[in-house]
Amino acid sequence: MNPLWLSHFTATNSIGRGLAQTLDALRQRRAGLAPCAFDTVDLPTFIGEVAGVDAVQLPAHLAAFDCRNNRLALLGMMQDGFIEAVRAAIATYGAQRIGVFLGTSTSGILQTELAYRRRDPVSGAFTADFIYGTTHNTFSVADFTRHYFGLTGPAVVVSSACSSSAKVFSSARRMLATGLIDAAVVGGVDSLCLTTLYGFNALGLISEQACRPFDAQRNGISIGEAAAFALLERAPENPHADAVLLLGIGESSDAYHMSSPHPDGLGARMAMQDALNMAGLQPSDIDYINLHGTATQSNDAAEGKAVAAVFGSATPCSSTKGATGHTLGAAGGVEAVICALALQHGLLPAGINTQQLDAAMELDYVLENREQPLARVLSNSFGFGGTNCSLIFGRADSR
Amino acid sequence: MKLSAYIEGIGLLGPGLNDWPSSQAILGGQQAYQALKTLLPPPALLPAAERRRSGAIVKLTLATGLEAIAAAGLNAADLPSVFSSSGGDGENCHAICEMLASDDRQISPTRFHNSVHNAAAGYWSIATGAMTSSSVLCAFDACFGAGLLETLTQVVVDNTRSVLLACDTAYPEPLYSARPIPDAFGIALVLAPQRSAQALAQITVSLTDANANPLEDAALENLRCAIPAARGLPLLRAIALRQAQRVVLDYLDSARLAVDITLC
Numbered sequence: 001m002n003p004l005w006l007s008h009f010t011a012t013n014s015i016g017r018g019l020a021q022t023l024d025a026l027r028q029r030r031a032g033l034a035p036c037a038f039d040t041v042d043l044p045t046f047i048g049e050v051a052g053v054d055a056v057q058l059p060a061h062l063a064a065f066d067c068r069n070n071r072l073a074l075l076g077m078m079q080d081g082f083i084e085a086v087r088a089a090i091a092t093y094g095a096q097r098i099g100v101f102l103g104t105s106t107s108g109i110l111q112t113e114l115a116y117r118r119r120d121p122v123s124g125a126f127t128a129d130f131i132y133g134t135t136h137n138t139f140s141v142a143d144f145t146r147h148y149f150g151l152t153g154p155a156v157v158v159s160s161a162c163s164s165s166a167k168v169f170s171s172a173r174r175m176l177a178t179g180l181i182d183a184a185v186v187g188g189v190d191s192l193c194l195t196t197l198y199g200f201n202a203l204g205l206i207s208e209q210a211c212r213p214f215d216a217q218r219n220g221i222s223i224g225e226a227a228a229f230a231l232l233e234r235a236p237e238n239p240h241a242d243a244v245l246l247l248g249i250g251e252s253s254d255a256y257h258m259s260s261p262h263p264d265g266l267g268a269r270m271a272m273q274d275a276l277n278m279a280g281l282q283p284s285d286i287d288y289i290n291l292h293g294t295a296t297q298s299n300d301a302a303e304g305k306a307v308a309a310v311f312g313s314a315t316p317c318s319s320t321k322g323a324t325g326h327t328l329g330a331a332g333g334v335e336a337v338i339c340a341l342a343l344q345h346g347l348l349p350a351g352i353n354t355q356q357l358d359a360a361m362e363l364d365y366v367l368e369n370r371e372q373p374l375a376r377v378l379s380n381s382f383g384f385g386g387t388n389c390s391l392i393f394g395r396a397d398s399r
Numbered sequence: 400m401k402l403s404a405y406i407e408g409i410g411l412l413g414p415g416l417n418d419w420p421s422s423q424a425i426l427g428g429q430q431a432y433q434a435l436k437t438l439l440p441p442p443a444l445l446p447a448a449e450r451r452r453s454g455a456i457v458k459l460t461l462a463t464g465l466e467a468i469a470a471a472g473l474n475a476a477d478l479p480s481v482f483s484s485s486g487g488d489g490e491n492c493h494a495i496c497e498m499l500a501s502d503d504r505q506i507s508p509t510r511f512h513n514s515v516h517n518a519a520a521g522y523w524s525i526a527t528g529a530m531t532s533s534s535v536l537c538a539f540d541a542c543f544g545a546g547l548l549e550t551l552t553q554v555v556v557d558n559t560r561s562v563l564l565a566c567d568t569a570y571p572e573p574l575y576s577a578r579p580i581p582d583a584f585g586i587a588l589v590l591a592p593q594r595s596a597q598a599l600a601q602i603t604v605s606l607t608d609a610n611a612n613p614l615e616d617a618a619l620e621n622l623r624c625a626i627p628a629a630r631g632l633p634l635l636r637a638i639a640l641r642q643a644q645r646v647v648l649d650y651l652d653s654a655r656l657a658v659d660i661t662l663c
Contacts, residue, residue, distance in 0.1 A: 042504075096606070096653070096654070105515060105516070109492075109496075112492070112496055112574075113496055113499050113500070115496075116496040116497060116499065116500035117500045119500075119573060124572065124573050125572075125573050125576065126573050126576065126577060130577060131577070132574070132577035132578045133539060133577075133578065137485075137486050137537070137539050137578075138486060138487060138516050138537035138539075139485075139486075139537045139538050139539040139541075139542075140539075142538075143539065146653075151653075152651075152653035152654060153606075153653075153654070154545070154548055154606075154651075154654075155538070155541075155545075155651060156536050156537070156538050156541075156545045156548075156549065157536065157537045157538065158534065158535060158536060159515075159516035159517060159535055159536070159537050160515075160516070160517040160520065160533070160534075160535040161515040161516075161517055167534065167535075170532070170534070171534060171536075171549060171552070173556075174549075174552035174553060174556040174557070175548075175552050177400065177552070177556040178400045178402060178551075178552050178555060178556060179400050180402065180548075180552075180606070194499045194504070195495055195496075195499065195506075195511070195514060198499060198504050198505070198506050198511075199495075199506060199508075199510075199511030199512075199514065200511070202505060202506050202507060202508045202510075202511050203508045203511060203512070251532030251533075252530050252531070252532060253520070253521075253524040253529060253530050253531060253532065253533050254524065254530070255524040255525055255527070255528050255529055255530050256525065257525070258449070258452075258512045258513075258518070258521050258522070258525070259508070259511075259512040266530075267530060270530060383515075383517070384512055384515045384517070384521065385512075385515060385517040385518060385520055385521025385522075385524070386521055386524055386525075387517055387520070387521070387533065387535070
């Protein structure tokens with residue numbers, strides 16, 4: 001593929017609003033996870049909640065979009081000059097030449113969960129103030145974003161569970177390659193709701209403590225929320241040395257089980273290998289892998305096998321979900337931004353909370369931060385339904 | 400790069416439309432349309448455990464997708480796929496939200512894994528053995544257009560065949576009052592980058608400001624407007640009538656899709 005330039009990017013999650021706070025938290029090994037006190041949830045678990053989401057006010061003309069997920073989206077795009085960057089791109093390319101490709105798993109479903117509590121006791125009807133299309137519907141976050149900026153080009157939500165906001169890069173890559181658009185707003189937004197907390201609990205997949213990816217005693221995920229955005233453009237002739245480029249993408253399906261990964265990580269292996277092939281790189285060219293690393297027994301075991309099969313045991317890797325929690329449909333976007341920070345700042349972020357590495361894993365799992373130059377990194381995102389996506393990012397001066 | 404591809408196979412299932420061969424005379428106006436309830440066949444290809452757990456969206460995608468792929472003479476396991484839907488599984492969502500609003504919030508694991516928007520894509524890959532990539536999209540009322548665009552970009556950029564599965568299922572009350580989708584409807588299209596013996600038509604797609612073409616038959620036009628996946632019907636009608644023409648399909652409030660159709 002022709003490399004694409006992440007000309008601007010930002011992430012807001014439980015470890016920070018925007019890049020500076022996120023980078024600082026990674027450097028300080030600070031987790032954003034805390035005992036769950038969200039809404040009326042009565043589960044003994046830790047969550048990665050973003051502070052201040054409910055204080056965010058949508059512009060009056062977009063009031064129909066008001067829900068936690070779109071408030072988080074707006075909070076996210078307000079950081080690091082992202083709104084100004086999109087407006088500048090509109091001035092350069094035109095509003096119809098910029099596509100919107102956002103990932104989410106549950107969108108504004110919380111709005112519907114709350115509406116079900118307030119139904120008419122006799123008729124079962126919702127109260128009149130409930131609006132489905134612009135809040136709960138899975139497209140709502142992309143629709144909000146395009147209306148916020150006045151974008152009139154193609155727009156879509158990718159919703160493939162926890163690979164959603166990695167796979168948006170793939171849809172955007174193809175659309176850019178056709179020439180139908182000149183830039184793409186990509187990313188992911190997912191916010192806390194009862195469906196995911198009680199749903200993962202039903203599957204026995206949430207930990208009662210802060211999640212410990214790749215630990216021998218790992219026992220489940222900590223659910224988080226986040227908004228991550230990037231502005232994707234064709235790479236300029238002479239990019240800045242530390243410009244972050246998207247170099248390769250690999251996608252696959254497990255064809256195995258709805259909620260368990262292929263035990264040997266076959267689909268994951270295919271995704272990583274395809275990303276390397278698309279980038280024209282060898283496994284030894286990758287300096288760091290940001291693992292999907294959810295901290296469930298089955299995900300980490302399968303991913304560990306898959307990474308070892310493709311890369312051997314020498315490539316440093318870690319999961320940053322011990323810090324951010326698993327932000328589900330936003331995880332691919334958040335971890336793409338963490339990869340971009342790692343490349344620009346020469347930081348291999350340690351996996352935190354992990355006390356004792358699973359001895360079955362033959363990996364160089366990073367438990368202490370390492371400061372060293374990085375040229376190219378890979379990020380894994382896998383999801384329910386057996387959906388897999390691997391992204392490779394590199395510094396412009398690595399080519 | 401021209402957004403152009405050959406249609407090699409069509410799958411269709413909806414109210415009063417039981418498959419593509421028997422629907423052509425209805426869409427072409429030679430046979431009267433009767434809006435009978437959609438008949439969803441059991442998903443025979445799924446293993447027993449998955450078959451028991453599968454909802455309407457799984458049955459609909461399997462029926463339409465396999466029809467299109469069989470017509471094209473291809474193997475589903477070889478094809479990348481695009482699943483596009485205007486929203487999730489309404490029945491399943493209702494059951495979950497009802498429980499979460501009750502005193503007992505212990506939703507079932509199956510309910511939860513069926514709640515992901517890519518449930519149909521997951522069951523599809525289990526049923527067909529396809530380990531290929533799958534794009535799973537949502538675009539509310541624009542889902543047919545968004546799915547068609549995504550599939551075309553796969554075909555022209557990655558030079559591969561791909562199958563589009565644009566499918567919607569009914570919403571129960573009280574969700575129905577907020578999102579009135581009355582029944583299940585799906586269109587599947589196998590698109591190919593090169594012309595082959597089985598090609599039915601070539602389509603070339605561009606963005607346009609023109610309004611979407613309505614259907615002449617009032618009942619079919621009701622269907623097109625009521626279910627977002629049915630916004631692709633004017634394209635199927637032109638192929639059924641073997642008419643080389645331009646049809647405009649509904650997409651976003653800011654743009655529609657102009658589809659230039661050449662017959663093969």
